[in-house]
Structures are given as C-alpha cells and as structure tokens.
Amino acid sequence: MTTRREITHNGLWNSNVALVQLLGLCPLLAVTSTVINGLGLGIATLITLVLSNSMVSLIRGFVRNEVRLPVFVLIIASVVTIVELTIKALFYDLYLVLGIFIPLIVTNCAIIGRAEGFASRNAVGPAALDGLMMGLGFLIALLILGGLREIIGFGTLFAHAELMFGDDAKSLMIEIHPDYPGFLLAVLPPGAFFGLALLIIVKNWLDLRRPAPQPQPLEAAADSA
C-alpha cells in the first residue's frame, strides 16, 4: 500500500509526469506558449487522469488480463472524447486555441501509464488521488513553462484569460513593459525545449541540495515503475 502522502509527493515531485517521467511532451511543448493555454490543457489532462484512473480501478477486479490494455484504451478514449465535447460546448474559444491537442490527450502515455502502473492495482480512492496528483504535477509544470515562455516571448502574463474566464478576465493580463519587443525564440518550439530543460535543471538542483532522503523510496519506485 502506498500512503496518501507518498502518492501526493510522487505525483507532484518525485515522479512528476513532465519533469521526471518526461511523458506527454507533445502537448506540453506545443501548447505552452502562454499560461492560459497551459492551464486549459493541464485541466483537461487532469480531469482525464482522475476519471480514467477511477474507472480503471473500479473494473480492476474482473477485467480479463488478455484484453486489459484494449479496455484501458477504450476507457481513456471515451473519457477524452467526453472532455473534448464538454470543452467545445462550454469554452468554445479555448477549444479553438487548444484544438488538436485535446484529442491528443489520448496518446499521452502518462495516462495509460498510470492506468496500468497504478490504478489497475489499487482501490478507487488511492487511484483517483494518484490521478489528481499526477495531473496536478503536469498542470503545474505546464503553468510554469507557459509563464516562462509568455514572459520572455511576449512580455505578458495571463494574456487571453478571457478565453477561459469570460470578458471580465481581460483585465487579468499583466504587461511587463509596454515597449517590450518580444523574443521570438521563446514562442517557437526550440524555446519550449530550452524552457523544459531549464525546469528539469532547477528540479534536479533542488533535489541535490536537499539532504539524502530516508531509505523508503524503494517502495515508491516499485509503485511508479
């Protein structure tokens, strides 16, 4: 059994989907040109992870081994389609921005990875929590990377918040400097790679600075394998 504390710590830090497992890089790198885009995709991924983990855990007792993976894929594909349709109905402008990347959540290996590696072996409660924490870890990485690229690339923060929160949210936008010329590299794909590399460096550096962890990660490693 993994404790709640460990699940949380694994999802947010130790086995962070974006910074440690390096899964789901395609949407991660493509969408994070602004904070709001990152937030949109992050929330969609998080909801998918919680729902798919819970459903996989619910059926873990009677799913037959030979058809296990196709069944997981079916569940994930259904959940993603439902999430996509809902976003299209409620946040159409955001849908126009995220576009192709919502259906692509299906191919985010983190989701099938959690279904197979954790949810299929644990009760619904821990499985849902694992989905929530893995999703949150991914969401936070998306937000930081999006913020980094938006500040450097456009000189703004929270631009186009109205896509998610309605017209009142336009005032959320922070302009660092009115004459900032922008830095194209940060917006283009190479900027995404540099940004992600920077985040990984910072995370590893923080890990190194901390005193060596207590001898418990053996179990955690087995769980996230």
Add this chain to the structure above:
Amino acid sequence: MQVNRRQILLSGTFLWLFAVGGTTLVALTEYSTSAAITENERQLLLRNLYALLPRNSLDNDIAADSVELPAAALLGTDDASTAYRARLAGEPVAVVFNSIARNGYSGRIHLLVGVYVDGSLAGVRVVKHAETPGLGDAIEIRKSPWIKSFDGKSLDNPDTAGWRVKRDGGEFDQFTGATITPRAVVGAVHATLLYYQQNADMIFD
C-alpha cells in the same frame, strides 16, 4: 481446446461490452452538447461576419443566407466553398467569401473576404493560418491593423499594378522580415475581387 475457446469468447464479450458502454457514454454526451456546439459555431461565424459588415447595414440572417460556390482558381479553393449574402430589406448589400491564399510561407491562409455589391471591399480577416509567430502572423487583426488596409479598396483603387506589396512596386505594406505572407494575402484578395467581378450575377441569383 474447449477451454481456450471459452476464454476467447469471454474476453471478446468483455471487450465488446466495454466498446458498447464507451460508445454509449460518448453518444449521450454528443447528444447533450451538440446544440450548444452548433450554436457556438454559429456565434463564431456571426462574430466573424459582423466584423466585416456593420450590423445596421443588413437585416437578413446572414449565417443562413449562404450559397455554395464550386471550386474556383480565383478563390484558391479545391472544393465547393460557402459564401454568405448580406441583404437589407431584400436588396443585396454584400457577399462574404471564404477564400484561400495558397502561397503563404507555411501553407494555406484561410481568409474571409467581404465585398460590397459595388465591388469595393468591406474588409478582410484571416480565419486560419500557420505563418511564423512574430513575423508573418501580423496578418491577424489582434496582432496588427495591417489587414484593415484593404477596407474600401476595389479593382480600380488601386489599379492592377498597385495590387502588390510595396517591394513588388504595389501599394500594400509588407512586414519587417516577412514579405511572402502579405504578398500571398494581397494576391488572394485581388483574385477574390476578380472572381466577384466575373460571377456577381450568379452569387445573388
């Protein structure tokens, strides 16, 4: 042998059940969201159309008053495209074309081109493109007012030689670092005007 077949059947049935279950869930969601999604798409279309034509210049349901145009080289289309007709008290006011600039820097640039009945431009907006962020994307209205330089222009204003970017000896500005994108848009808008000149009668029946 017998055992094997039983297991295969069981697994198959299990998978089938999940396929049915998943499809049912998706179908239910589709059913309950389709009205909202259609309405969202309609609102987006109306928003785009009203950005080109002042609201008080027409009184028909422009999104519904559409005409299918066959594929045409001047519109840059390979398939039939939709044009929307604006009328005031039944009289034709303007038509909005979906045209495509095929020679953008990264593929096709999809445009909405509004043309008044007298052949002058109501306006142009970019609907979809993949031009370089920071350079070619100044064709978007939220990045730059450049696209408004078409407002009021027509085939006589400027003349054919003027329907080019300045670097090619025409009247329209190019952007710093990006000539190909504006050149493609200017060419597509000009071609759309020519298409209107040749087909005006057909468009309003």
